[in-house]
Amino acid sequence: LDYALLVAAFMQDHAQHGWPRQRMLHECLRAAIRNGTLAAGTRLVATRALAAELDLARNTVLYAYEQLACEGFVVSDRRGTVVAGAAADVAAGGSDAVGDSGTAAVPVRALARRARNLRVVPGPADMMGAFVPGVPALDMFPMALWRRLLDRAWRGLGPAQLNYGDQAGEPALRQAIAGHLRASRGVLCDASQVFITDGTQSSLDLCARAFADNGDTVWIEDPGYAGALAAFRGAGLRVEGIPVDGQGIALTAQHSRRRKPALIYVTPSHQYPVGSVLTLERRLALIARARADGALIIEDDYDSEFRHDGPPLSAMQGLAPDAPVLYLGTFSKTMFPALRIGFLVVPTGLAGPLAAMRAQSASRGRVAEQLALADFLHSGQFALHLRRMRRLYRQRRDVLVASLQEHLGAIAEVHGESAGMHLALRFTDDRLRDAEISARLMEEGIVAHALSAHGTAGSRPARSKWNGLMLGYAQIPAELIDGLVRRLAAVVHLAAYAARSAGHRLPPARL
Numbered sequence: 001l002d003y004a005l006l007v008a009a010f011m012q013d014h015a016q017h018g019w020p021r022q023r024m025l026h027e028c029l030r031a032a033i034r035n036g037t038l039a040a041g042t043r044l045v046a047t048r049a050l051a052a053e054l055d056l057a058r059n060t061v062l063y064a065y066e067q068l069a070c071e072g073f074v075v076s077d078r079r080g081t082v083v084a085g086a087a088a089d090v091a092a093g094g095s096d097a098v099g100d101s102g103t104a105a106v107p108v109r110a111l112a113r114r115a116r117n118l119r120v121v122p123g124p125a126d127m128m129g130a131f132v133p134g135v136p137a138l139d140m141f142p143m144a145l146w147r148r149l150l151d152r153a154w155r156g157l158g159p160a161q162l163n164y165g166d167q168a169g170e171p172a173l174r175q176a177i178a179g180h181l182r183a184s185r186g187v188l189c190d191a192s193q194v195f196i197t198d199g200t201q202s203s204l205d206l207c208a209r210a211f212a213d214n215g216d217t218v219w220i221e222d223p224g225y226a227g228a229l230a231a232f233r234g235a236g237l238r239v240e241g242i243p244v245d246g247q248g249i250a251l252t253a254q255h256s257r258r259r260k261p262a263l264i265y266v267t268p269s270h271q272y273p274v275g276s277v278l279t280l281e282r283r284l285a286l287i288a289r290a291r292a293d294g295a296l297i298i299e300d301d302y303d304s305e306f307r308h309d310g311p312p313l314s315a316m317q318g319l320a321p322d323a324p325v326l327y328l329g330t331f332s333k334t335m336f337p338a339l340r341i342g343f344l345v346v347p348t349g350l351a352g353p354l355a356a357m358r359a360q361s362a363s364r365g366r367v368a369e370q371l372a373l374a375d376f377l378h379s380g381q382f383a384l385h386l387r388r389m390r391r392l393y394r395q396r397r398d399v400l401v402a403s404l405q406e407h408l409g410a411i412a413e414v415h416g417e418s419a420g421m422h423l424a425l426r427f428t429d430d431r432l433r434d435a436e437i438s439a440r441l442m443e444e445g446i447v448a449h450a451l452s453a454h455g456t457a458g459s460r461p462a463r464s465k466w467n468g469l470m471l472g473y474a475q476i477p478a479e480l481i482d483g484l485v486r487r488l489a490a491v492v493h494l495a496a497y498a499a500r501s502a503g504h505r506l507p508p509a510r511l
């Protein structure tokens with residue numbers, strides 16, 4: 001083997017690292033062993049000879065050989081240094097250094113089936129702008145105030161609070177949340193029932209693990225929230241989609257004959273994605289149903305703080321004492337998503353077992369953020385921020401609804417606009433295909449999810465009654481809304497014209 005050539009080629013390929021000589025030689029020899037150039041059993045050139053051949057100090061070569069020996073790539077005997085067995089990784093296709101991880105492709109078979117079937121999740125760049133749902137007006141968040149609260153929280157911490165935190169969350173935050181929920185959401189709870197989580201997604205994962213077994217059935221609204229679907233599928237549950245109509249989840253006698261659910265997931269205050277509000281009659285029936293089946297209802301109250309017409313509706317959880325309800329909330333909408341703080345309120349009897357489970361499934365910490373948030377709630381600043389955002393979102397919603405009625409009133413109707421940060425635009429002309437229109441809008445730089453894309457019924461869903469678009473408005477300044485709706489309406493009208501004149505297909509030409 002021509003060591004000089006080997007080292008020269010390696011140095012050329014790795015010059016950008018700026019490694020010192022001994023590191024360069026060590027990496028070079030290691031890569032040669034890994035890719036089989038220096039096969040197991042090969043005797044390395046003596047250090048003095050290699051130093052002379054490469055014009056290096058002998059210590060440089062000694063360092064490299066010692067490093068390889070420490071890592072197990074070579075072994076020393078009385079006569080010198082030999083490449084160890086099983087050190088090569090020829091199957092990896094000649095990955096040139098162990099440190100350059102990721103050069104060898106991991107076979108897809110290595111993924112669990114549930115990980116292979118997940119939908120593509122949008123990146124942060126796809127989460128801004130019109131009409132992305134679920135993201136608040138981030139430019140309105142009081143950053144300076146939040147920085148001060150964080151600073152104050154950090155200054156108040158002692159060494160003990162740098163340890164792992166309380167498994168249910170910081171007591172001060174649990175108290176503050178319990179107080180807020182009792183006062184503004186009609187939730188019946190005390191702090192002992194409140195668990196702090198990393199957000200709703202994490203609460204859903206926890207509920208699925210803690211309150212259902214592999215193969216148990218979960219009912220979920222159809223259309224429904226993809227995050228919940230992913231959590232339930234990920235936990236190995238049997239997911240059954242239950243249709244949603246203008247009054248929320250619509251259970252029928254047919255559902256009573258099917259397998260009993262362990263969990264029932266609903267968004268009663270503002271159904272995701274269509275915006276229906278679950279009627280009182282159905283809420284009470286669902287609670288009775290869950291009691292009869294021994295099931296727990298997961299009430300995801302994700303954006304209910306924003307009710308635009310009339311006072312906020314109380315949560316289902318508070319409708320009956322010790323209702324079989326796991327109540328989920330998040331600060332992603334009321335504060336900002338990157339905060340990653342949400343909460344879960346459980347019936348009294350379940351708090352103990354959940355704390356034990358939590359201790360084994362999640363690490364605890366971020367004490368300063370939790371204390372700052374408790375301060376934000378206690379000081380009244382949270383309520384003030386909510387009031388401001390409510391006013392802002394209502395104004396944006398009013399402009400959007402008026403504009404949609406003006407430009408699209410003839411072929412679509414607005415649904416679910418009474419609360420939250422998004423509404424549903426439902427096509428009244430059945431020949432329109434929401435998925436095609438959504439894709440066409442995406443080419444125009446407008447994000448408007450198709451309602452039909454939120455199906456949860458499984459592999460062979462019936463054609464959904466919900467044919468339309470989901471439009472988030474919290475992020476869009478009011479003065480931009482009409483212009484955006486005009487662009488959106490142009491695409492929808494063109495699709496309607498094409499559907500009327502040439503069957504269901506859109507013409508291929510760009511607008």
Ligand SMILES: Cc1ncc(COP(=O)(O)O)c(C=O)c1O
Nearest residue numbers: 134199200201225272302330332
């Ligand atoms: C129905 C629903 N629940 C919960 C959330 C928030 O989840 P997280 O707290 O994980 O950010 C969202 C966000 O879009 C949502 O749409």
